[in-house]
Amino acid sequence: QEYTFRLHHLLGARAPAQTEMLEPWARQVEENSGGQVKIEIFPAMTLGGRPPELVQQARDGVVDLIWTVNGYTPGLFPRTEVMELPTVFKNDPKAANLALFDMFESDLKDDYKGLEVMFLHVHAGQAIQMVDKEVRTPADLAGTKLRIPTRTGAWVIEALGASPIGMPVPELPPALQKKVVDGALIPFEIIPPLAIQDQTQYQIELFDEERLGTTTFQVSMNGDRWAGLPDDIKKAFKDASGRDWWGHVGEVWRGTDDFGIKLATDAGNTHIILTEEETQAFRDAMAPVVDHWVADVSGSGIDGAALVEKARKLVADNASSK
Amino acid sequence: MDPITLGFSALIILVALIAVRIPIGYAMILVGGVGVAFLNGPALLFNQLKTLAYGQFSIYDLSVVPMFILMGALASKAGLSTALFRCANAWMGQMRGGTAMAAIAACAGFGAVCGSSLATASTMGRVALPELKRYGYSGALATGTLAAGGVLGILIPPSVVLIIYAIIVEANIVTMFAAALLPGLLAVLLFILTIAIYVWIRPEAGPRGDGIDAREFREATLGVIPVVLIFGIVLGGIYGGFYNPTPAASIGVALVWLYGALRGRIKLPELIDSIKETAGTTGMIYLILLGAELMKIFMSRAGLPQATAEWIIQSGYAPMTVMVLLLIALILLGCLMDSLSMILLVIPFFWPVLIDLNGGIYQGAEGAGFGMSTEDLKVWFGILALIVVELGLITPPVGMNVFVISALAKDTPMIETFKGVMPFFGAEIVRVVVLLAFPGFVLWLPRLLAG
Amino acid sequence: MTDIANKSRTGWTGAAVWLITLWALLGGALLLSVVLMNVASILGAIVGNAVPGDFELTEIGVAVAVFAFLPYTQVTDANVTADIFTSGAGPRMVAFLKLLGALIALGFALLLLWRMYAGMGDQRDYGYTTTILQLPVWLAFIPILISLALLALAAVVSLRDHTDILRGKA
Ligand code: NA
Numbered sequence: 001q002e003y004t005f006r007l008h009h010l011l012g013a014r015a016p017a018q019t020e021m022l023e024p025w026a027r028q029v030e031e032n033s034g035g036q037v038k039i040e041i042f043p044a045m046t047l048g049g050r051p052p053e054l055v056q057q058a059r060d061g062v063v064d065l066i067w068t069v070n071g072y073t074p075g076l077f078p079r080t081e082v083m084e085l086p087t088v089f090k091n092d093p094k095a096a097n098l099a100l101f102d103m104f105e106s107d108l109k110d111d112y113k114g115l116e117v118m119f120l121h122v123h124a125g126q127a128i129q130m131v132d133k134e135v136r137t138p139a140d141l142a143g144t145k146l147r148i149p150t151r152t153g154a155w156v157i158e159a160l161g162a163s164p165i166g167m168p169v170p171e172l173p174p175a176l177q178k179k180v181v182d183g184a185l186i187p188f189e190i191i192p193p194l195a196i197q198d199q200t201q202y203q204i205e206l207f208d209e210e211r212l213g214t215t216t217f218q219v220s221m222n223g224d225r226w227a228g229l230p231d232d233i234k235k236a237f238k239d240a241s242g243r244d245w246w247g248h249v250g251e252v253w254r255g256t257d258d259f260g261i262k263l264a265t266d267a268g269n270t271h272i273i274l275t276e277e278e279t280q281a282f283r284d285a286m287a288p289v290v291d292h293w294v295a296d297v298s299g300s301g302i303d304g305a306a307l308v309e310k311a312r313k314l315v316a317d318n319a320s321s322k
Numbered sequence: 323m324d325p326i327t328l329g330f331s332a333l334i335i336l337v338a339l340i341a342v343r344i345p346i347g348y349a350m351i352l353v354g355g356v357g358v359a360f361l362n363g364p365a366l367l368f369n370q371l372k373t374l375a376y377g378q379f380s381i382y383d384l385s386v387v388p389m390f391i392l393m394g395a396l397a398s399k400a401g402l403s404t405a406l407f408r409c410a411n412a413w414m415g416q417m418r419g420g421t422a423m424a425a426i427a428a429c430a431g432f433g434a435v436c437g438s439s440l441a442t443a444s445t446m447g448r449v450a451l452p453e454l455k456r457y458g459y460s461g462a463l464a465t466g467t468l469a470a471g472g473v474l475g476i477l478i479p480p481s482v483v484l485i486i487y488a489i490i491v492e493a494n495i496v497t498m499f500a501a502a503l504l505p506g507l508l509a510v511l512l513f514i515l516t517i518a519i520y521v522w523i524r525p526e527a528g529p530r531g532d533g534i535d536a537r538e539f540r541e542a543t544l545g546v547i548p549v550v551l552i553f554g555i556v557l558g559g560i561y562g563g564f565y566n567p568t569p570a571a572s573i574g575v576a577l578v579w580l581y582g583a584l585r586g587r588i589k590l591p592e593l594i595d596s597i598k599e600t601a602g603t604t605g606m607i608y609l610i611l612l613g614a615e616l617m618k619i620f621m622s623r624a625g626l627p628q629a630t631a632e633w634i635i636q637s638g639y640a641p642m643t644v645m646v647l648l649l650i651a652l653i654l655l656g657c658l659m660d661s662l663s664m665i666l667l668v669i670p671f672f673w674p675v676l677i678d679l680n681g682g683i684y685q686g687a688e689g690a691g692f693g694m695s696t697e698d699l700k701v702w703f704g705i706l707a708l709i710v711v712e713l714g715l716i717t718p719p720v721g722m723n724v725f726v727i728s729a730l731a732k733d734t735p736m737i738e739t740f741k742g743v744m745p746f747f748g749a750e751i752v753r754v755v756v757l758l759a760f761p762g763f764v765l766w767l768p769r770l771l772a773g
Numbered sequence: 774m775t776d777i778a779n780k781s782r783t784g785w786t787g788a789a790v791w792l793i794t795l796w797a798l799l800g801g802a803l804l805l806s807v808v809l810m811n812v813a814s815i816l817g818a819i820v821g822n823a824v825p826g827d828f829e830l831t832e833i834g835v836a837v838a839v840f841a842f843l844p845y846t847q848v849t850d851a852n853v854t855a856d857i858f859t860s861g862a863g864p865r866m867v868a869f870l871k872l873l874g875a876l877i878a879l880g881f882a883l884l885l886l887w888r889m890y891a892g893m894g895d896q897r898d899y900g901y902t903t904t905i906l907q908l909p910v911w912l913a914f915i916p917i918l919i920s921l922a923l924l925a926l927a928a929v930v931s932l933r934d935h936t937d938i939l940r941g942k943a
């Protein structure tokens with residue numbers, strides 16, 4: 001073993017993100033390298049710092065590899081953020097990941113200065129999870145307080161006439177229980193670790209599993225470390241992080257999300273899937289979010305409209321057959 | 323060097339530095355920082371230092387720490403800590419050892435708004451030590467009682483250590499506070515019993531107080547009403563779920579300030595004094611947090627916790643054996659380290675081990691290694707860990723609460739304080755055994771509140 | 774805290790301690806502002822009008838306040854030390870050990886000043902902001918760097934105090 005890498009991330013060692021995604025990927029890289037590479041995974045910020053520092057840790061070489069939520073450092077990955085937008089991301093994490101792969105070299109790479117991206121991915125999408133309020137139209141959300149997931153998520157909440165509330169994830173269950181917030185915009189995958197089924201009655205998604213945008217994640221290596229690697233080692237990483245793998249990660253997150261909603265319905269919660277007409281009302285209400293984003297990133301000299309168009313097309317091209 | 327040797331060498335150096343009066347925060351910063359630079363090069367350390375301190379100091383859940391400290395400082399200026407002690411003493415003072423029992427009760431009351439042991443020990447020490455001396459209590463019992471009473475600051479929620487634990491294992495802070503409440507009251511009961519037995523064996527150590535007249539009794543009792551009201555609003559809001567700990571602490575600070583101002587006890591000079599006191603204590607705690615973070619980084623990189631966790635899993639010990647061994651290890655480590663540092667250093671590595679032993683993160687009660695769901699295990703283990711790391715505050719050679727009380731009681735040698743605190747240590751061991759045998763003690767209240 | 778905390782001072786150390794105390798009080802005023810902002814947010818939430826970004830304002834405000842407290846902690850000797858092993862040592866020995874402690878504090882303050890100055894550059898250049906209010910994080914580093922400079926000054930004052938004792942002046 002000539003090359004040791006430290007992979008640092010924020011969730012616990014038993015979270016599906018580690019057991020079903022990071023560990024299999026790391027073992028594959030090790031195998032590809034014929035045992036020359038060893039990847040040690042450090043969960044739960046055990047190499048120090050707070051989750052928003054992960055990106056800087058990778059850029060500075062404090063750690064070799066990170067897995068992190070792009071949205072923890074808002075505005076740092078403006079191009080990739082396109083995939084977080086509602087109506088761009090709809091219902092298909094695998095297609096979204098493949099689209100990210102297909103547009104990475106041409107459109108997204110500039111977000112990642114000082115980093116070498118191994119793979120990007122999304123989760124299955126933000127659903128509306130409400131304490132006791134049944135939601136079928138945007139008007140039902142007017143005046144409610146919802147916990148925000150990301151800055152684009154905050155815009156979605158505002159566009160729907162609700163108030164975005166920021167709070168750390170562990171405080172969400174009591175906040176829901178006592179109605180400090182009326183609900184949250186989070187994927188179903190978060191239901192099991194936080195026992196959200198106990199604090200909410202309604203799990204709401206749009207027609208055909210469509211969601212209200214998603215969150216983007218990255219696994220990246222320090223740029224200099226990457227540049228200094230011999231070609232066979234680089235190949236070991238790239239082979240483990242090919243197009244198929246990006247797509248497979250989408251399936252993994254689909255799976256954890258399905259597990260989450262099953263847990264909630266088994267517990268007697270109401271799973272609402274809106275009709276096509278009801279869904280259209282949400283899409284109309286959320287349309288300004290895309291415009292807001294396009295205007296926001298144009299400040300950094302990015303052609304947001306073109307990115308939105310390209311992302312939508314690639315997501316459609318890569319749609320999974322159901 | 324193998325991780326075990328390296329990690330233990332570093333711990334020995336740390337203890338040596340602490341022993342020669344290097345401030346504990348700086349000793350940890352030095353050992354952790356030099357250790358990281360030694361393992362992975364100074365450039366890596368320098369890069370991490372660009373954001374590490376800001377990251378640690380801006381953790382939202384920690385923002386309650388300076389607030390609860392400020393609240394404690396203002397509460398003592400506003401006369402709330404005196405009112406607590408006076409009321410408790412009116413009720414218990416006539417008994418043998420009664421004034422010491424009153425000090426325990428008052429510490430518990432103060433602990434209900436203060437999240438820090440050191441702040442509780444120093445506040446109540448200032449109020450109660452002169453009284454205990456006036457009634458002729460032995461130095462060992464007087465200082466031992468207050469050093470032990472001070473730990474109620476973290477045993478009775480809210481508690482800084484519990485907040486940190488909840489952050490690490492992703493537990494709900496309010497659930498953890500609820501779980502700590504009954505065990506905390508059990509601690510009060512056992513401490514008072516300890517004093518009763520102590521003065522039964524050594525009657526000269528804790529004489530009876532003077533009887534007080536009915537008027538004084540009534541005034542002392544009524545005097546505690548504002549305290550109960552303010553604490554009720556703060557704690558009621560947290561347990562009722564109307565607000566999270568940080569806003570609750572904010573409301574507490576504002577109410578105590580307002581009360582003190584209305585009573586004419588907090589004017590600008592008192593406010594300035596309170597801020598100065600908060601500045602000194604907060605700076606001290608945050609330096610330790612930063613030091614603990616650097617130690618954690620160094621230990622992770624050296625691989626000591628991972629190697630130990632691996633060894634536990636390979637050993638094939640029964641879950642309960644591992645639990646007991648882990649608690650004993652924490653008690654031993656507590657002789658040398660401070661409670662916050664231990665939680666920060668140990669929990670991230672050993673919590674996953676306990677999850678594995680229990681049968682996974684979503685394990686239900688049925689067929690679980692510890693006979694309870696992993697969610698319950700999180701709560702139960704948190705309270706047990708809280709108790710054993712808090713013991714470190716009163717065990718020699720490094721016992722923070724003993725240091726704080728010693729600084730206030732210049733005429734009692736520190737060795738006497740350590741002697742005086744030992745019976746309370748015994749009481750705590752009894753409590754750990756009770757909670758190990760009856761997890762329901764911990765789990766009942768959170769379940770009730772969750773419906 | 775020891776006698777050093779209550780020592781009356783003149784000359785440059787007096788001016789330094791005055792400045793450090795003033796800075797800590799400003800930090801305290803900031804902490805009180807965060808407290809009042811949280812109270813306003815709770816009261817506002819009752820009428821459905823919470824302070825936007827109260828969460829991130831709390832994080833930044835408390836962090837800046839805590840850094841402002843560090844020099845005061847140093848100059849008043851409020852850092853916890855374990856005195857039991859050296860309780861038999863004479864005042865000159867103790868002064869020597871405390872001198873070592875102050876040297877570590879000085880080294881730490883200068884190192885962190887240097888590194889966090891670089892950190893401020895990263896925060897500005899990469900454009901780190903808060904989530905809701907989109908406040909640039911690097912702005913918070915300005916008062917923090919001042920705090921670290923004052924921490925170095927505080928350590929120098931401690932060094933002076935302990936060398937005075939060693940030389941038998943105090
Ligand atoms: Na407490």
Ligand code: NA
Pocket residue numbers: 656657658659713714715716717718719720721722
């Ligand atoms: Na100890």
